[in-house]
Amino acid sequence: MHLQWLSHSIPFNLILAYIPLIATVTTTILSLVLARATLRYAEASDKSLALAREEFERQWAPELHIKLEKVSSREARLVVTNLAKISVLLQMVQLRRLSMAVPSLRYFLNEPLVGGTTWTDELGKRLFACTGDDYEGQIAVSITFYVSGRLFRTDWFRFQIQASHGEILRLDPVNIAARRVRVLDGAAKTRRELVRDVVGVAADSDGNSAR
Numbered sequence: 369m370h371l372q373w374l375s376h377s378i379p380f381n382l383i384l385a386y387i388p389l390i391a392t393v394t395t396t397i398l399s400l401v402l403a404r405a406t407l408r409y410a411e412a413s414d415k416s417l418a419l420a421r422e423e424f425e426r427q428w429a430p431e432l433h434i435k436l437e438k439v440s441s442r443e444a445r446l447v448v449t450n451l452a453k454i455s456v457l458l459q460m461v462q463l464r465r466l467s468m469a470v471p472s473l474r475y476f477l478n479e480p481l482v483g484g485t486t487w488t489d490e491l492g493k494r495l496f497a498c499t500g501d502d503y504e505g506q507i508a509v510s511i512t513f514y515v516s517g518r519l520f521r522t523d524w525f526r527f528q529i530q531a532s533h534g535e536i537l538r539l540d541p542v543n544i545a546a547r548r549v550r551v552l553d554g555a556a557k558t559r560r561e562l563v564r565d566v567v568g569v570a571a572d573s574d575g576n577s578a579r
Contacts, residue, residue, distance in 0.1 A: 431450075432511060434448055436507075436527045437539070444491045445488055446488065447488050450482065455482045456513045457479070458477045458511060463494070463495070463498040463508070499529060503531045519551070520550065527541050
């Protein structure tokens with residue numbers, strides 16, 4: 369009786385007409401669920417890629433640490449540590465007083481520095497060429513270097529120095545967080561700057577020798 373009443377109350381053709389609609393709604397719901405799951409998976413993949421990229425850059429991006437050490441009353445040492453895994457080629461050292469806008473001293477290098485190792489250089493009279501025989505204040509040092517075909521320069525590492533009558537009384541690092549190394553803009557511009565530096569150094573040397 370119940371089946372007969374149902375078959376009379378709901379036409380069979382109407383049931384057949386609603387089957388595609390029900391299938392479409394079900395498919396749409398499943399599609400939305402799958403799309404949401406895909407978006408979540410894509411977001412998780414992007415985060416994983418970003419973390420992997422950050423880890424790669426942290427391990428392989430060039431990063432140098434510079435330190436000045438007092439060896440004796442008349443001698444200081446430059447200590448450069450390559451904190452990254454990638455090797456670099458040291459090109460130029462610059463020293464300046466913080467009160468001066470331009471470096472007081474520049475000299476050129478061609479020294480390879482393997483990742484995780486340290487390179488040292490005795491400054492000798494170079495330090496007093498920057499500070500003079502009598503000076504108390506801060507000086508800064510920066511290094512230009514090649515890596516992966518590009519020219520980089522470190523931030524200025526600061527040091528507090530006290531010199532009197534050509535003797536180093538005090539030489540301590542200043543704990544200011546340094547920024548990461550930056551790429552120098554334009555290879556042609558960089559070459560011109562280096563050539564200009566070389567010409568300036570040569571002119572200074574000729575002038576000093578003439579005196």
